[in-house]
Amino acid sequence: PGDRKNKGRTPAFLNFDQIGGQDRAKKELMEGLDFLIKHEQIKKLGIRPLKGILLTGPPGTGKTLMAKASAHYTNSVYVAASGSEFVEMYVGVGASRVRDLFKEARTKAQKEGKDSAIVFIDEIDVIGGSRDGGQHREYDQTLNQLLTEMDGIHTDESPRILIMAATNRKEMLDSALLRPGRFDRHIDVELPDKKGRLSILSIHMKNKPIAKDVSMEQIAEETFGFSGAQLESVLNEGAIYALREEKPAIEQQHLSSAIDKVMMGERTDRESTQ
Ligand code: ATP
Numbered sequence: 001p002g003d004r005k006n007k008g009r010t011p012a013f014l015n016f017d018q019i020g021g022q023d024r025a026k027k028e029l030m031e032g033l034d035f036l037i038k039h040e041q042i043k044k045l046g047i048r049p050l051k052g053i054l055l056t057g058p059p060g061t062g063k064t065l066m067a068k069a070s071a072h073y074t075n076s077v078y079v080a081a082s083g084s085e086f087v088e089m090y091v092g093v094g095a096s097r098v099r100d101l102f103k104e105a106r107t108k109a110q111k112e113g114k115d116s117a118i119v120f121i122d123e124i125d126v127i128g129g130s131r132d133g134g135q136h137r138e139y140d141q142t143l144n145q146l147l148t149e150m151d152g153i154h155t156d157e158s159p160r161i162l163i164m165a166a167t168n169r170k171e172m173l174d175s176a177l178l179r180p181g182r183f184d185r186h187i188d189v190e191l192p193d194k195k196g197r198l199s200i201l202s203i204h205m206k207n208k209p210i211a212k213d214v215s216m217e218q219i220a221e222e223t224f225g226f227s228g229a230q231l232e233s234v235l236n237e238g239a240i241y242a243l244r245e246e247k248p249a250i251e252q253q254h255l256s257s258a259i260d261k262v263m264m265g266e267r268t269d270r271e272s273t274q
Contacts, residue, residue, distance in 0.1 A: 014065060014068045014069045014072055015069060015072060015073075016030070016066075016069045016073060018065070018069070018203060019062050019065050019066060019069060019203075019228075020062075020192065020196060020197075020198075020199035020200030020201070020202070020203045020228065021192035021193070021195065021196020021197065021199050021200055021228070022061070022062055022066075022189060022190075022192065022196060023196075025055075025066070025187050025188065025189045025190075026066070028187045029053070029055075029066055029070060029187055030073070032050060032053050032185050032187070033070055033073060033074050033162075035049060035050035035162070036074045036076065036116050036160060036162055037074055039155060039160060042155075043155065048180070048181065049153075049155040050162065050184075050185060051150055051153050051161075051162065051163060051181060051182060052150060052162070052163045052164070052165065052177075052182050052183035052184065052185070053162065053163075053164045053165075053183070053185045053186075053187060054124070054164075054165050054166075054167065054170070054173075054178075054183040054185065054186045054187070055067070055164065055165070055166045055167075055186075055187050055189050056166070056167055056168065056170040056186055056187070056188055056189065057168060057188055057189035057190050057191075058168055058190070058191055058227060059168055059227065059229070060227035060228055060229025060230060061189045061190065061191060061192070061227050061228055061229075062189060062228045063122070063166035063189050064080075064120070064122060064166065065228075066164075066189065067080065067118060067120040067164045067166070068120075070118055070162075070164065071118040074116055074118070074162075075114060075116070076109075076114060076116040076117050076118045076159070076162070077105060077108045077109045077112055077114050077116075077117045077118070077159070078117075078118050078120065079101060079104050079105045079108060079117065079118075079119050079120070080119070080120040080121070080122065081097070081101050081120075081121055081122070082121070082122040082123050082126075083121060083122065083123035083124050083125065083126030083127045083128070084123055084126050085097065086098060086126070086127050086142045087126060087127070091141060092141060094127065094141060094142030094145075095141040095142050095144070095145035096145075097142075098142055098145040098146050098149060099145060099149070101119060101121075102119060102149045102161070105117040105118075105119050105159065105161060106159060106161075109158070109159035110159075114159060115158045115159050115160065116159050116160045116161070116162070117159040117160070117161050117162070118161075118162050118163075118164055119161060119162070119163045119164070120163075120164045120165070120166070121146075121163065121164070121165040121166070122165075122166050123166070123167065124165035124166065124167050124173070124177070125167045125168075125169045125170075125172045125173060127142045127143050127146065128143055128146070128165075128167075128173050128174050128177045129172050129173065129174065143174060143176075143177075146177075147176060147177070147182065149163075150163060150181075150182050151181070151182075163183075165183060170186070191225060191226070191227055192226075192227075192228060192231075194220050194221065194224075197219075197220040197223055197226065197231060198216060198217070198220040200228045200231045200232070201216055201219060201220060201231055201234075201235065202216065204231065204232045204235045204236075205235060208235060208239055208250060209248060209249040209250065210249055210250050211247075211249040211250060211251040211252070213251055213252050214250065214251065214252050214255065215252065218252075219234070219255050219259070222256070222259055223259060226262070230262050230266065233258075233262045233265075234255060234258045234259055234262050235250070235255075235258070236258075237257075237258035237261050237262060238250045238254040238255040238257075238258040239254075240258075241253075241254035241257055241258060242254045
Protein backbone atom coordinates (compact mmCIF):
# COMPACT_ATOMS: atom_id res chain seq x y z
CA PRO A 1 0.00 0.00 0.00
CA GLY A 2 0.89 3.65 -0.50
CA ASP A 3 1.93 4.19 3.11
CA ARG A 4 5.02 2.06 2.61
CA LYS A 5 6.54 4.21 -0.10
CA ASN A 6 8.85 6.19 2.18
CA LYS A 7 10.31 3.16 3.89
CA GLY A 8 13.45 3.04 1.80
CA ARG A 9 14.46 6.50 2.92
CA THR A 10 14.64 5.67 6.62
CA PRO A 11 18.30 5.67 7.69
CA ALA A 12 19.65 2.53 9.36
CA PHE A 13 20.73 4.28 12.56
CA LEU A 14 18.61 6.91 14.04
CA ASN A 15 18.42 9.11 17.11
CA PHE A 16 15.30 10.28 18.85
CA ASP A 17 16.20 13.87 17.92
CA GLN A 18 15.82 12.99 14.25
CA ILE A 19 12.14 12.37 14.97
CA GLY A 20 10.20 15.61 14.95
CA GLY A 21 7.35 16.39 17.33
CA GLN A 22 5.89 13.38 19.16
CA ASP A 23 7.27 14.64 22.48
CA ARG A 24 4.79 12.73 24.60
CA ALA A 25 5.17 9.50 22.61
CA LYS A 26 8.96 9.74 22.76
CA LYS A 27 8.88 10.33 26.51
CA GLU A 28 6.57 7.36 27.14
CA LEU A 29 8.68 5.21 24.87
CA MET A 30 11.92 6.10 26.63
CA GLU A 31 10.31 5.24 29.96
CA GLY A 32 9.43 1.84 28.52
CA LEU A 33 12.95 1.37 27.21
CA ASP A 34 14.27 1.81 30.75
CA PHE A 35 13.14 -1.77 31.22
CA LEU A 36 15.92 -2.86 28.87
CA ILE A 37 18.49 -0.45 30.22
CA LYS A 38 17.79 -0.80 33.96
CA HIS A 39 17.03 -4.50 33.90
CA GLU A 40 19.01 -5.24 37.09
CA GLN A 41 16.97 -2.76 39.12
CA ILE A 42 13.74 -3.97 37.55
CA LYS A 43 14.58 -7.48 38.65
CA LYS A 44 15.57 -6.48 42.18
CA LEU A 45 12.33 -4.57 42.63
CA GLY A 46 10.36 -7.56 41.44
CA ILE A 47 8.71 -5.63 38.62
CA ARG A 48 7.15 -7.75 35.88
CA PRO A 49 9.45 -7.39 32.87
CA LEU A 50 8.20 -5.55 29.84
CA LYS A 51 8.15 -7.71 26.74
CA GLY A 52 6.09 -5.82 24.25
CA ILE A 53 5.42 -2.22 23.29
CA LEU A 54 2.65 -1.47 20.83
CA LEU A 55 2.83 1.73 18.80
CA THR A 56 -0.52 2.81 17.47
CA GLY A 57 -1.54 5.62 15.17
CA PRO A 58 -2.08 6.70 11.57
CA PRO A 59 0.35 5.77 8.76
CA GLY A 60 3.51 7.79 8.30
CA THR A 61 3.68 9.28 11.78
CA GLY A 62 7.08 7.84 12.66
CA LYS A 63 6.36 4.48 14.30
CA THR A 64 9.10 2.72 12.36
CA LEU A 65 11.49 5.59 13.09
CA MET A 66 10.72 5.16 16.79
CA ALA A 67 11.49 1.45 16.73
CA LYS A 68 14.81 2.12 15.03
CA ALA A 69 15.68 4.94 17.39
CA SER A 70 14.82 2.64 20.31
CA ALA A 71 17.38 0.12 19.14
CA HIS A 72 20.02 2.84 18.86
CA TYR A 73 19.12 4.34 22.26
CA THR A 74 19.35 1.00 24.06
CA ASN A 75 22.37 -0.25 22.10
CA SER A 76 20.34 -3.21 20.86
CA VAL A 77 20.40 -5.03 17.56
CA TYR A 78 17.36 -4.37 15.40
CA VAL A 79 15.46 -6.90 13.34
CA ALA A 80 12.20 -6.11 11.62
CA ALA A 81 9.44 -7.65 9.59
CA SER A 82 6.04 -6.61 8.41
CA GLY A 83 2.88 -8.57 9.22
CA SER A 84 2.20 -9.01 5.51
CA GLU A 85 5.47 -10.92 5.07
CA PHE A 86 4.05 -13.73 7.21
CA VAL A 87 1.04 -14.24 5.04
CA GLU A 88 1.58 -17.40 3.02
CA MET A 89 -0.56 -19.82 1.19
CA TYR A 90 1.01 -22.80 2.89
CA VAL A 91 0.10 -23.60 6.46
CA GLY A 92 3.04 -23.36 8.82
CA VAL A 93 5.24 -21.12 6.69
CA GLY A 94 4.16 -17.98 8.52
CA ALA A 95 4.88 -19.62 11.87
CA SER A 96 8.32 -20.72 10.80
CA ARG A 97 9.07 -17.19 9.57
CA VAL A 98 8.20 -15.88 13.03
CA ARG A 99 10.57 -18.43 14.56
CA ASP A 100 13.30 -17.37 12.13
CA LEU A 101 12.85 -13.72 13.01
CA PHE A 102 13.55 -14.39 16.69
CA LYS A 103 16.40 -16.70 15.80
CA GLU A 104 17.86 -13.93 13.66
CA ALA A 105 17.65 -11.48 16.58
CA ARG A 106 19.56 -13.86 18.84
CA THR A 107 22.22 -14.69 16.25
CA LYS A 108 22.72 -11.07 15.28
CA ALA A 109 23.11 -9.99 18.91
CA GLN A 110 25.67 -12.69 19.51
CA LYS A 111 27.60 -11.76 16.39
CA GLU A 112 27.63 -8.07 17.26
CA GLY A 113 28.34 -8.69 20.95
CA LYS A 114 25.18 -6.92 22.13
CA ASP A 115 23.11 -8.11 25.04
CA SER A 116 19.73 -6.86 23.87
CA ALA A 117 17.63 -7.00 20.74
CA ILE A 118 14.57 -5.18 19.47
CA VAL A 119 12.26 -7.15 17.21
CA PHE A 120 9.93 -4.83 15.33
CA ILE A 121 6.78 -6.09 13.63
CA ASP A 122 5.02 -3.51 11.47
CA GLU A 123 1.35 -4.02 10.52
CA ILE A 124 0.86 -6.50 13.34
CA ASP A 125 -2.89 -6.47 12.67
CA VAL A 126 -2.29 -8.58 9.54
CA ILE A 127 -1.33 -11.58 11.66
CA GLY A 128 -2.77 -10.48 14.98
CA GLY A 129 -6.31 -9.68 13.89
CA SER A 130 -9.05 -10.79 16.22
CA ARG A 131 -9.87 -14.50 16.01
CA ASP A 132 -13.22 -13.98 17.67
CA GLY A 133 -15.07 -13.37 14.44
CA GLY A 134 -13.71 -16.50 12.80
CA GLN A 135 -11.68 -14.46 10.31
CA HIS A 136 -7.96 -14.85 9.69
CA ARG A 137 -8.10 -18.51 10.64
CA GLU A 138 -5.29 -19.25 8.24
CA TYR A 139 -3.02 -16.99 10.26
CA ASP A 140 -3.77 -18.63 13.60
CA GLN A 141 -0.57 -20.65 13.59
CA THR A 142 1.45 -17.55 12.87
CA LEU A 143 -0.16 -15.64 15.70
CA ASN A 144 0.23 -18.61 18.05
CA GLN A 145 3.90 -18.79 17.20
CA LEU A 146 4.31 -15.13 18.01
CA LEU A 147 2.58 -15.63 21.36
CA THR A 148 4.82 -18.62 22.06
CA GLU A 149 7.92 -16.56 21.29
CA MET A 150 6.72 -13.77 23.57
CA ASP A 151 5.96 -16.14 26.40
CA GLY A 152 9.33 -17.79 25.95
CA ILE A 153 11.30 -14.59 26.47
CA HIS A 154 13.25 -14.61 29.71
CA THR A 155 14.80 -11.45 31.00
CA ASP A 156 17.75 -13.43 32.34
CA GLU A 157 18.73 -14.75 28.96
CA SER A 158 21.10 -12.98 26.62
CA PRO A 159 20.11 -11.19 24.51
CA ARG A 160 17.18 -9.66 26.33
CA ILE A 161 14.48 -9.23 23.73
CA LEU A 162 11.93 -6.47 23.49
CA ILE A 163 9.20 -6.77 20.88
CA MET A 164 7.82 -3.63 19.36
CA ALA A 165 4.87 -3.67 17.00
CA ALA A 166 2.95 -1.07 15.07
CA THR A 167 -0.61 -0.85 13.90
CA ASN A 168 -3.12 1.71 12.80
CA ARG A 169 -5.96 -0.65 13.69
CA LYS A 170 -5.54 -1.35 17.36
CA GLU A 171 -9.22 -2.22 17.79
CA MET A 172 -8.77 -5.17 15.41
CA LEU A 173 -6.12 -6.92 17.48
CA ASP A 174 -6.77 -10.24 19.13
CA SER A 175 -7.15 -9.84 22.88
CA ALA A 176 -4.52 -12.55 23.46
CA LEU A 177 -1.89 -10.12 22.18
CA LEU A 178 -2.86 -7.42 24.63
CA ARG A 179 -2.75 -9.49 27.81
CA PRO A 180 -0.34 -8.61 30.62
CA GLY A 181 3.12 -9.91 29.80
CA ARG A 182 2.53 -9.42 26.09
CA PHE A 183 1.79 -6.07 24.42
CA ASP A 184 0.68 -4.43 27.62
CA ARG A 185 2.18 -1.01 26.99
CA HIS A 186 0.58 1.09 24.27
CA ILE A 187 1.91 4.33 22.90
CA ASP A 188 -0.17 6.59 20.67
CA VAL A 189 1.77 8.13 17.84
CA GLU A 190 -0.59 10.79 16.59
CA LEU A 191 -0.59 13.20 13.68
CA PRO A 192 1.67 16.12 14.58
CA ASP A 193 0.30 19.46 15.78
CA LYS A 194 1.65 22.70 14.35
CA LYS A 195 4.71 22.73 16.61
CA GLY A 196 5.38 19.11 15.69
CA ARG A 197 4.99 19.89 11.99
CA LEU A 198 7.50 22.72 12.27
CA SER A 199 9.98 20.45 13.94
CA ILE A 200 9.52 17.69 11.33
CA LEU A 201 9.89 20.24 8.51
CA SER A 202 13.08 21.58 10.04
CA ILE A 203 14.55 18.06 10.22
CA HIS A 204 13.84 17.38 6.55
CA MET A 205 14.94 20.86 5.44
CA LYS A 206 18.46 20.33 6.68
CA ASN A 207 19.86 18.91 3.45
CA LYS A 208 17.93 21.26 1.15
CA PRO A 209 18.53 24.83 -0.02
CA ILE A 210 15.54 26.95 1.05
CA ALA A 211 14.95 30.43 -0.40
CA LYS A 212 14.75 33.43 1.93
CA ASP A 213 11.10 34.10 1.06
CA VAL A 214 9.96 30.84 2.61
CA SER A 215 7.90 31.03 5.78
CA MET A 216 8.03 27.67 7.50
CA GLU A 217 5.39 28.97 9.93
CA GLN A 218 3.02 29.32 7.02
CA ILE A 219 3.87 25.89 5.62
CA ALA A 220 3.24 24.37 9.05
CA GLU A 221 -0.04 26.26 9.20
CA GLU A 222 -1.17 25.04 5.77
CA THR A 223 -0.32 21.40 6.39
CA PHE A 224 -2.89 20.75 9.09
CA GLY A 225 -3.59 17.00 9.25
CA PHE A 226 -0.40 16.00 7.40
CA SER A 227 1.70 13.12 8.70
CA GLY A 228 5.48 13.23 9.02
CA ALA A 229 5.76 11.18 5.84
CA GLN A 230 3.59 13.70 3.98
CA LEU A 231 5.65 16.62 5.28
CA GLU A 232 8.79 14.92 4.05
CA SER A 233 7.06 14.55 0.66
CA VAL A 234 6.15 18.26 0.61
CA LEU A 235 9.82 19.21 0.88
CA ASN A 236 10.86 16.62 -1.65
CA GLU A 237 8.18 17.63 -4.16
CA GLY A 238 9.03 21.30 -3.54
CA ALA A 239 12.63 20.55 -4.49
CA ILE A 240 11.44 18.84 -7.67
CA TYR A 241 9.41 21.95 -8.64
CA ALA A 242 12.51 24.09 -8.03
CA LEU A 243 14.55 21.78 -10.23
CA ARG A 244 12.00 22.02 -13.04
CA GLU A 245 12.28 25.79 -12.96
CA GLU A 246 16.05 25.54 -12.66
CA LYS A 247 16.00 27.51 -9.43
CA PRO A 248 18.92 27.12 -7.01
CA ALA A 249 16.65 27.00 -3.94
CA ILE A 250 13.14 25.94 -2.96
CA GLU A 251 10.74 28.91 -2.91
CA GLN A 252 7.44 29.46 -1.15
CA GLN A 253 5.45 28.91 -4.38
CA HIS A 254 7.18 25.54 -4.91
CA LEU A 255 6.15 24.45 -1.46
CA SER A 256 2.58 25.67 -1.94
CA SER A 257 2.29 23.62 -5.12
CA ALA A 258 3.87 20.67 -3.33
CA ILE A 259 1.28 20.89 -0.54
CA ASP A 260 -1.50 20.74 -3.14
CA LYS A 261 0.15 17.83 -4.87
CA VAL A 262 0.59 15.80 -1.67
CA MET A 263 -2.97 16.58 -0.66
CA MET A 264 -4.28 15.50 -4.07
CA GLY A 265 -2.15 12.36 -4.03
CA GLU A 266 -3.65 11.47 -0.71
CA ARG A 267 -7.13 11.96 -2.09
CA THR A 268 -6.55 9.80 -5.16
CA ASP A 269 -4.93 7.10 -2.97
CA ARG A 270 -8.02 7.07 -0.82
CA GLU A 271 -10.42 7.08 -3.76
CA SER A 272 -8.63 4.19 -5.39
CA THR A 273 -8.96 2.08 -2.25
CA GLN A 274 -12.67 2.78 -1.82
P1 ATP B 1 3.45 3.10 8.66
O1 ATP B 1 2.20 3.06 9.43
O2 ATP B 1 3.27 3.37 7.20
O3 ATP B 1 4.38 1.96 8.94
P2 ATP B 1 5.13 4.77 10.28
O4 ATP B 1 4.36 5.45 11.35
O5 ATP B 1 5.95 3.59 10.64
O6 ATP B 1 4.16 4.47 9.09
P3 ATP B 1 7.59 5.84 9.36
O7 ATP B 1 7.90 4.71 8.43
O8 ATP B 1 8.31 5.86 10.64
O9 ATP B 1 6.03 5.89 9.62
O10 ATP B 1 7.79 7.23 8.60
C1 ATP B 1 7.93 7.29 7.19
C2 ATP B 1 8.82 8.46 6.82
O11 ATP B 1 8.15 9.68 7.13
C3 ATP B 1 10.11 8.51 7.60
O12 ATP B 1 11.14 7.81 6.94
C4 ATP B 1 10.39 10.01 7.66
O13 ATP B 1 11.01 10.45 6.48
C5 ATP B 1 9.02 10.62 7.71
N1 ATP B 1 8.54 10.88 9.09
C6 ATP B 1 7.41 10.39 9.65
N2 ATP B 1 7.25 10.84 10.88
C7 ATP B 1 8.28 11.65 11.15
C8 ATP B 1 8.70 12.41 12.28
N3 ATP B 1 7.96 12.44 13.39
N4 ATP B 1 9.85 13.10 12.18
C9 ATP B 1 10.58 13.09 11.06
N5 ATP B 1 10.26 12.40 9.97
C10 ATP B 1 9.12 11.68 9.99
